[in-house]
Structures are given as structure tokens and as C-alpha cells.
Amino acid sequence: MRLSRFFLPLLKENPAEAQIVSHRLMLRTGMIRQEAAGIYAWLPLGLRVLKKIEKIVEEEMVRAGAIQLLMPTLQLADLWRESGRYEDYGQEMLRIKDRHEREMLYGPTNEEMVTEIFRGTVRSYKDLPLNLFHIQWKFRDEQRPRFGVMRGREFLMKDAYSFDVDEAAARKSYNRMFAAYLNLFSRMGLKAVPMRADTGPIGGDLSHEFIILADTGESAVFCHKDLVDMPAPGPDVDWDNLEGVFEARTSLYAATEEMHDEAAFAQVPADKQLSARGIEVGHIFYFGEKYSKPMKAVVNGPDGEITVHMGSYGVGVSRLLGAIIEASHDEAGIIWPESVAPFDVAIVNLRQGDEACDAACEKAYKALTAAGRDVLYHDTDERAGAKFAAMDLIGIPVQLIIGPKGLADGNVEIKHRATGERHTAAFDDVLNQLT
Ligand code: ATP
Ligand code: MG
Ligand code: MG
Ligand code: MG
Numbered sequence: 001m002r003l004s005r006f007f008l009p010l011l012k013e014n015p016a017e018a019q020i021v022s023h024r025l026m027l028r029t030g031m032i033r034q035e036a037a038g039i040y041a042w043l044p045l046g047l048r049v050l051k052k053i054e055k056i057v058e059e060e061m062v063r064a065g066a067i068q069l070l071m072p073t074l075q076l077a078d079l080w081r082e083s084g085r086y087e088d089y090g091q092e093m094l095r096i097k098d099r100h101e102r103e104m105l106y107g108p109t110n111e112e113m114v115t116e117i118f119r120g121t122v123r124s125y126k127d128l129p130l131n132l133f134h135i136q137w138k139f140r141d142e143q144r145p146r147f148g149v150m151r152g153r154e155f156l157m158k159d160a161y162s163f164d165v166d167e168a169a170a171r172k173s174y175n176r177m178f179a180a181y182l183n184l185f186s187r188m189g190l191k192a193v194p195m196r197a198d199t200g201p202i203g204g205d206l207s208h209e210f211i212i213l214a215d216t217g218e219s220a221v222f223c224h225k226d227l228v229d230m231p232a233p234g235p236d237v238d239w240d241n242l243e244g245v246f247e248a249r250t251s252l253y254a255a256t257e258e259m260h261d262e263a264a265f266a267q268v269p270a271d272k273q274l275s276a277r278g279i280e281v282g283h284i285f286y287f288g289e290k291y292s293k294p295m296k297a298v299v300n301g302p303d304g305e306i307t308v309h310m311g312s313y314g315v316g317v318s319r320l321l322g323a324i325i326e327a328s329h330d331e332a333g334i335i336w337p338e339s340v341a342p343f344d345v346a347i348v349n350l351r352q353g354d355e356a357c358d359a360a361c362e363k364a365y366k367a368l369t370a371a372g373r374d375v376l377y378h379d380t381d382e383r384a385g386a387k388f389a390a391m392d393l394i395g396i397p398v399q400l401i402i403g404p405k406g407l408a409d410g411n412v413e414i415k416h417r418a419t420g421e422r423h424t425a426a427f428d429d430v431l432n433q434l435t
Contacts, residue, residue: 001343001374001375001376001377002365002377003184003376003377003378003379003380004379004380005333006044006376007030007043007060008026008029008030008044008045008394009030009043009389010029010030010393010394010428011027011030014028015027015028015297016278018148019146019147020147020150020216020322020326021216021325022147022148022149022150022216022321022322022323022325022326022329023147023148023149023322024152024394025182025325025329025333025334026046026148026149026321026322026325026428027148028324028333028393029045029333029334029393029394029395030043030046031043031045031046031047031049031321032046032148032149034148034199036153037145037153038142038145038146038151038152038153038154039154040148040149040150040152040154040204040308040404043425045337045342045394046321047342048320048342048374049340049342050156050317050318050321050335051341052339052341052342053188053239053317053320053324053340054135054156054158054317054334056184056187056188056339056340057083057135057158057184057315057317058083058158059131059183059184060180060183060184060187061160061180061184063180063183063235064131064176064177064180064239065129065131065132065176065177065239066131066132066160066177066180067130067131067132067133068132068133068134068135068194069117069132069133069134069419070134070135070136071107071110071113071114071117071136072107072113072217073106073107073136073137073138073139074096074104074107075104075105075106075107075110075113076102076103076104076105076355076366077095077102077103077104077105078103079112079113079116080105080112081293082112082233082294082295083111083112083115083290083291083295084294085112086105088225089108089386091141091143092108092140092141092143093105093106093108093140094106094108094139094140094141101310104329106138106139107136107138108139108140109138109157109159109312109314109322110136110159110161111291111310111312112136112295114132114161114293115161115291115292115295115297115310115343115390116120116295117132118130118132118161118163118297118308119292119296119297120296122163122299123299123300124299124300125165125299125300125301125302125306126150127299128163128164128165128169128299128308129162129163129164129165129169129172129173129198130162130163131160131161131162131163131173131176131177132160132161132163133159133160133161133313134158134159135156135157135158135317136156136157136159136321137156137157138154138155138156138157139153139154139155140153140155142154144188145288147218147322148322149318149319149321149322150218150279150319150322151218151319152190152318152319152321155316155317155319156316156317156318156319157314157315157317157318158314158315158317159312159313159315160177160312160313160314161310161311161312161313162177162310162311162312162313163292163297163307163308163309163310164308164309164310165201165299165301165308165309166306166309167286167288167309169309170286170288170309170310170311171206171286172240172242173204173311174284174286175242175243175245175246176239176242177284177311177313178194178242178245178246178249178284179233179237179242179245179246180240181194181210181282181313181315182194182232182233182245182249182389183232183233183234183313185210185212185232185234185281185282185337186231186232186421187339188320188324188337188339188340189324189327189328189337189339189340190212190228190281190320190324190327191212191213191228191327192210192211192212192281192282193210193212193213193221193223193227193228193254193278194208194209194210194211194212194227194250194254195209195210195211195221195223195254195255195256195259195278196208196250196254196255196256196259197209197213197255197258197259197283198256198258198259199285199287203414204374205286205288206285206286207248207283207285207286208278208283208284209256209282209283210280210281210282210283210284210326211256211278211279211280211281212278212279212281212287212323212326213228213274213276213277214277214279214323214326214327215276216277216279216326217276217277217278217279217280217326218277218280219256219257219277219278219279219280219427220256220257220260220275220276220277220278221254221255221256221257221264221275221276221277221278222253222254222255222257222260222273222274222275222276223252223253223254223255223274223276224252224253224268224272224273224274225251225271225272225273225274226252226272227254228274230248230249233245245407252268253265253267254269256278256280259363279322279323279326280316280319280321281316281319281323282313282314282315282316283313283314283322284311284312284313284314285311286309286310286311286314287306287310287311287312288309288310289308289309289310290310291310292307292308292309293307294433297310297416313419318365324336324337324340329395332389332392332393333392333393333394333395334393334394334395334396335395335397335417335418336396336397336417337397338397340395341374341395341396342374342376342394342396343374343375343376343396344374344375344396344397344398345367345368345372345374345375345396345397345398345399345400345434346375346376346377346391346396346398346399346400347361347364347368347372347375347376347377347378347379347382347389347399347400347402348378348382348384348387348391348399348400348402349361349377349378349379349387349402349403350387350401350402350403350404351403351404352379352380352381353381354404356404356407357402357403357404357407360402360407360427361377361379361402362413363389363428363431364400364402364412364430365377366429367431367435368431368435370435371434371435373435376391376396378390378391384403391417391418395417396417397416397417397418398414398415398416398417398434399414399415399416399417400412400413400414400430401414401415401422402427406424407427410426410428411424411425411426411427412424412427412430413425414430
């Protein structure tokens with residue numbers, strides 16, 4: 001992408017309405033624009049990151065055995081009457097009527113709909129286990145939408161739903177999602193800690209929230225320090241035997257405010273007690289027959305009808321942009337982890353219009369693009385300082401700096417956003433290294 005042909009409406013000033021750094025930086029870098037309270041347009045830079053996050057989530061779901069589908073955003077109220085949640089959900093639900101006066105709603109979550117799909121299509125216990133997921137916009141009419149995409153009203157969620165013959169099988173499905181979540185957050189450069197959590201309006205008895213520690217987080221959390229740096233199990237874990245992965249993380253104390261138990265926390269050695277604030281980026285539930293029973297989601301088993309056991313598993317895809325920025329920024333702007341950066345490499349032309357500089361930049365741009373790298377070529381005639389500031393602000397991991405002095409000796413400069421480290425190297429070596 002050439003910056004001169006891209007749409008990157010950077011703000012010069014800090015927007016006054018933003019209270020936390022991620023919101024401020026997302027507005028300043030032109031990633032999002034608010035269209036109504038808690039409702040955002042995703043501008044090109046923001047959309048690129050959103051898509052990368054979505055892709056990681058998708059890949060890790062598929063790796064764990066889940067199958068992707070896409071359910072609509074609008075749902076029938078009658079479906080929610082079957083589970084009893086239509087009345088229960090309260091004001092967070094956006095209720096709509098169509099031209100036939102039929103009551104509808106913009107989905108805040110999809111347990112009812114996926115249960116309806118299941119009961120209409122799956123007949124035999126031999127088709128289980130089954131885990132269906134989608135990545136779809138949700139609407140929750142939050143009382144206090146704030147902090148940008150962190151608490152939006154319209155937001156993108158990955159939600160997966162598992163179906164099993166009994167509780168033991170359902171716990172296996174739960175553990176798969178548990179491990180998949182550890183892996184997917186880790187791929188985004190995040191340290192997410194699973195914590196015992198309240199089940200809220202989703203219902204059920206086994207539940208974990210995945211929490212990113214951050215001072216600006218909305219939840220108070222309490223955990224054993226060792227959980228924070230515990231590495232993710234990785235893709236090659238034994239997906240059929242995950243009890244160990246689950247045990248290692250759940251035997252140490254970790255709970256959100258609603259589930260916090262002072263007495264149990266006091267048992268944690270004093271130097272390992274961590275009480276902090278956190279951002280909820282994912283939430284998994286096992287809730288057994290809560291929906292399958294009233295909605296009659298059953299399969300034929302070897303000895304008759306079985307009411308299926310279900311779980312649901314959410315990831316706040318759009319909230320993750322905010323969470324990653326909260327975890328990774330400095331005074332100059334965002335520091336994107338490579339895996340989710342909107343571009344891999346920025347080419348900074350120090351003297352636009354200089355024949356040698358322009359030619360070298362073009363050569364680098366073509367070579368890197370051909371090698372499959374996402375490249376942003378800063379090709380406007382702004383001065384060098386402004387170019388550096390812009391590329392630091394939007395957080396591109398690597399800057400390839402090309403200027404007349406270096407080029408005279410066949411050299412260019414490489415700058416790493418995360419460390420600030422810069423070094424000079426031969427142009428051809430750099431091209432080989434980056435392609
Ligand atoms: P919160 O406690 O922040 O209100 P929740 O517990 O109501 O979230 P869940 O029903 O568990 O949310 O939904 C799954 C995930 O969707 C959450 O873990 C969170 O990452 C994300 N999410 C929920 N509400 C919002 C929102 N208003 N804006 C952005 N992401 C959200
Ligand atoms: Mg909520
Ligand atoms: Mg919550
Ligand atoms: Mg939750």
C-alpha cells in the first residue's frame with residue numbers, strides 16, 4: 001500500500017472524549033470513528049487489524065475442532081421466549097419490530113439460535129461431539145458504552161457452541177476451548193489469565209473468564225502470580241488429553257471480583273498474591289441442559305433419547321484491539337505485535353522526489369510485496385521527522401528507512417518499533433532478509 005493512495009486520517013490532537021490510551025490511540029490513528037454512542041465505523045487501518053485478529057481466532061478454533069458457520073444478526077423474539085430469556089435479558093437487548101409487527105431483536109449472543117439449528121438438523125449421538133462457531137456482530141445496549149471498542153454497543157464477537165452426550169464429554173469440549181483460548185491470545189502477544197467466573201445471564205456452573213491485566217481494566221481480579229507468565233500449551237498439545245493443561249492453571253488461585261474468596265486467596269503465599277485490574281477478553285461456559293432441555297435439543301442414543309449437554313465460548317474480537325493496545329504502547333504510539341500489525345513493514349523515503357531514493361523505495365516496495373509482506377510505503381513529501389512520527393504512532397513493527405546519504409554507500413537503515421533499535425545495513429542484505 002502506498003500511503004498517498006491509502007486512507008489514513010490521522011488526528012493531530014488528542015481527542016478530548018477518550019479517557020484511556022487505547023481509545024485515544026485508535027482515534028488518533030484513524031482506526032475507528034464513532035457514528036453513535038458505542039457504534040463505530042472501522043476505517044481501513046482498524047479494519048486491517050480487526051481482520052488479522054479474526055483470522056487468528058478462526059485458525060485456533062478450527063485447530064481445536066470447531067466448525068465455522070454464520071448466523072444472522074437479527075433473531076426472532078419467539079425463539080428467546082422458548083428459553084425464557086426474552087423477558088430476562090432486560091434493557092441490554094435491542095428489540096425491533098418488522099413491518100408485519102413481528103417482534104425481533106438484534107442478537108446479543110446466539111445460544112438459542114444455535115440450539116434451534118442443532119435440534120432441526122442433528123439426530124444421532126454418533127454426530128457428537130460437535131462444536132459450531134461464528135464471528136458475527138452483536139448488539140448490546142450497554143448502559144455506559146465507553147472506552148471505545150472496549151465497551152461498544154455494536155461489537156464483533158467470536159462465539160462457539162459445543163454439543164455433547166453427557167457432562168464428561170462436555171468437559172472435554174470445554175477443555176479444548178480452554179486450551180485454544182490460551183493459544184490464540186498468546187499468538188496476539190497477550191498474557192491472558194483464565195479466572196473462575198460468574199456465569200451471569202448465560203447460566204451454568206463451570207465458567208472461566210480470560211483476563212488481560214491492565215490498570216484501565218473494568219474488573220477487579222485476584223490471582224496467583226505464577227499464572228501470568230505461564231506459557232500457552234501450543235498447537236501440538238494432545239487435544240484429546242487436556243486435563244493436565246486445565247489442572248495446571250486452575251489449581252492456582254484466580255478469580256474475578258464476583259467469585260473472589262478472601263479466605264482462599266489468603267492461602268496463596270503473600271509474595272505470590274496479585275490483586276489487579278483486568279480486561280475480560282474471553283469467557284467460556286459449561287451449562288449442561290440449560291437450553292437443550294426447554295428447547296428440546298435431543299439426539300437418539302444407544303438406549304433412547306439424550307438431551308445434549310452444551311457449552312458456549314466467547315471472544316471479544318473487537319475489544320481485543322483495545323486490549324492489545326493497552327498492553328503494548330509507549331509515548332510515541334502503538335506497538336503492534338507482528339501477528340496483528342496492520343502492516344509488517346513501513347518504507348520511509350527520506351527524500352521523496354530524489355531519483356535514487358525513489359528508485360530504491362520502489363524496488364523495496366515491489367520486492368517485499370512480491371514476498372507476501374504487508375508493506376506501507378510512506379511516499380508523500382512530508383519531512384522525515386513527520387514520517388517517523390506517523391509510523392511510530394501507527395505502530396508498524398519494522399521501518400525500512402531509505403535516504404540519500406546511506407544510499408550513496410549502498411546502505412539503508414532498519415528500525416524496530418518495539419525496541420527503538422536502529423541499525424545500518426547494506427540495501428541488498430536487508431532486502432534478502434525481509435523477503
Ligand atoms: P462484560 O463483563 O465486559 O460486560 P460480558 O461478560 O457481558 O462482558 P460475555 O457475555 O461473556 O460478555 O461475552 C463474551 C465476550 O464478548 C466478553 O468476554 C467480551 O470480551 C466481549 N464483550 C462483551 N460485551 C462487550 C462490549 N459491550 N463491547 C465489546 N466487547 C464485549
Ligand atoms: Mg456485559
Ligand atoms: Mg463479564
Ligand atoms: Mg462474560
